[in-house]
Amino acid sequence: MDDRTFRNAMGKFATGVTIITTSVNNQVHGMTANAFMSVSLNPKLVLISIGEKANMNQRIKESGKFGISILTKDQQDMSMYFAGQLKEQRMIDFDWMQDIPVVPGSIANITCNVHATHQAGDHTLYIGEVLDIVVKDGDPLTFFEGKYRNLVNL
Numbered sequence: 001m002d003d004r005t006f007r008n009a010m011g012k013f014a015t016g017v018t019i020i021t022t023s024v025n026n027q028v029h030g031m032t033a034n035a036f037m038s039v040s041l042n043p044k045l046v047l048i049s050i051g052e053k054a055n056m057n058q059r060i061k062e063s064g065k066f067g068i069s070i071l072t073k074d075q076q077d078m079s080m081y082f083a084g085q086l087k088e089q090r091m092i093d094f095d096w097m098q099d100i101p102v103v104p105g106s107i108a109n110i111t112c113n114v115h116a117t118h119q120a121g122d123h124t125l126y127i128g129e130v131l132d133i134v135v136k137d138g139d140p141l142t143f144f145e146g147k148y149r150n151l152v153n154l
C-alpha cells in the first residue's frame with residue numbers, strides 16, 4: 001500500500017490539534033501534534049506519538065516531561081508555526097505549570113511526566129502520567145482530510 005492511501009484513510013479520522021511542549025536547560029521546544037489520546041482514568045494517563053525525525057523526540061527523552069495544549073479555532077497560525085510551516089521565527093511567551101511550558105490561550109493545558117515509552121515503527125509513543133490540568137471555554141481547532149476545519153452545530 002502506498003503512503004498516500006494510508007494518510008488519506010487516517011485523515012478521515014477528525015481530530016483536535018495540540019502543541020506538545022517541553023523544556024531542556026531552560027530552552028523551550030514546541031511541536032504541533034494531532035496524535036493524542038486519553039488512555040486511562042485511574043491512573044490518569046494520556047498518549048502522544050512523535051516521529052523519529054522530530055527534534056521533539058530527543059528533548060522529551062532528556063526532560064522526561066511534556067505539556068499538551070489543546071488549541072482553539074483562533075490558534076491555527078500557532079499550529080502552522082509549530083509544524084514548521086511558517087517561514088518566520090517568533091518569540092513565544094509560554095505559560096508555565098510547575099516547571100513545564102504550555103501555550104497560553106488554549107482550551108486545555110495538560111502537564112505530564114513520561115510514564116512509559118514504546119518504539120513503534122518510525123514513531124515513539126509517549127504515555128504521560130498527568131500532573132496537572134487547566135481547562136477553559138472555547139471552540140476547538142479541528143483537522144480533517146489534511147485541512148483545518150471549524151466545528152458546526154456546537
Ligand code: FAD
Pocket residue numbers: 017027028029030031032033034035036049050051052053054055056057079080081082083084085089090091092143
Ligand atoms: P521543529 O521543526 O524543530 O519546530 C517547529 C517550529 O517551531 C519551528 O519553526 C521552530 O522554530 C518553532 N519553535 C519550536 N520551539 C520554539 C520556541 N521555544 N520558540 C519559538 N519557536 C519555536 N508530527 C508527529 O510526529 N506527530 C504528530 O502527531 C503530528 N501531528 C501533526 C498534526 C498537524 C495538524 C500538523 C500540521 C503536523 C503534525 N505533525 C506531527 C508534524 C510536526 O508538527 C512537524 O513535523 C514538526 O515540524 C516536527 O517537529 P520538530 O520537533 O522537529 O519541530
Ligand code: NAD
Pocket residue numbers: 006007008010011034035049050051083143145146147
Ligand atoms: P496528511 O494528509 O499527511 O495527514 C492525514 C493524516 O495522516 C494525519 O492526521 C495522520 O493521522 C496521518 N499521518 C500523516 N503523516 C503521518 C506520519 N508521518 N506518520 C503517521 N501518520 C501520519 O496531512 P498534511 O496536511 O499533509 O500533514 C502535514 C504534515 O504533518 C505532513 O508532513 C504530515 O506527515 C505531518 N503529520 C504527521 C503526523 C504524525 O506523524 N503522526 C500527523 C499529522 C500530520
